[in-house]
Amino acid sequence: MSAIQLAALARTSEPQSVLRRFLALDAVVTGANALAYLAFSGPLGRFLGVDATLLLTLGAFLTLYAAGVGLLAARRRPPVLGVRAVVEGNLAWAAVSLAALVLWLTPSTPGAVWTVLQALTVAAFAVLQHTALKMRQASSP
Numbered sequence: 001m002s003a004i005q006l007a008a009l010a011r012t013s014e015p016q017s018v019l020r021r022f023l024a025l026d027a028v029v030t031g032a033n034a035l036a037y038l039a040f041s042g043p044l045g046r047f048l049g050v051d052a053t054l055l056l057t058l059g060a061f062l063t064l065y066a067a068g069v070g071l072l073a074a075r076r077r078p079p080v081l082g083v084r085a086v087v088e089g090n091l092a093w094a095a096v097s098l099a100a101l102v103l104w105l106t107p108s109t110p111g112a113v114w115t116v117l118q119a120l121t122v123a124a125f126a127v128l129q130h131t132a133l134k135m136r137q138a139s140s141p
Contacts, residue, residue, distance in 0.1 A: 015139045016077060019132035023073035023086065026125045027066045033118070034062035049108030065089070083133050090126035094119040 036044065037059030045052035069086055072078040097119040101112060 015132065015136035019078060019083065019129065019136050020073050020075075022125065022128045022132050023069055023078060023083070026086070026090070026129065027070035027073055029121070029125075030062050030069060031066035034059045034066055037062065047108065048111030048114055050105065050111055080133065080137070083129060087126045087130045087133070090122045090129070094123040094126070097122070 037055040041052040041055040041059065044050075045055050048055075072082045072086065097115050101107070101115045105111075105115070107115060
């Protein structure tokens with residue numbers, strides 16, 4: 001992805017703002033997912049073919065993760081190590097989601113589709129955040 005495409009996607013050309021926006025978007029999407037898992041674990045569990053307790057646990061974890069990513073996004077200049085941790089966490093989440101689908105989950109068809117879609121979304125966040133971090137580092141003196 002080119003810097004121009006990334007900047008257009010983030011609606012700004014300043015690398016610092018691009019990075020912060022992708023972190024903030026990740027925090028919002030993750031937080032919404034977490035709240036849905038916490039508030040609707042029973043109905044979502046039945047629809048997705050996943051245990052409601054697993055969704056509650058994931059919801060609690062994702063709430064904390066979203067808060068951490070949100071705190072990074074709120075910093076004027078998010079620290080490189082923090083951003084790298086988010087990128088690596090997102091890549092790990094995507095990989096574990098797909099592995100779980102193949103190895104131990106037996107979701108409904110909507111649950112399998114959801115698992116793949118959320119893994120791809122999280123992996124896309126990782127790529128966008130990594131690219132934005134590289135842009136920021138390239139523009140720094």
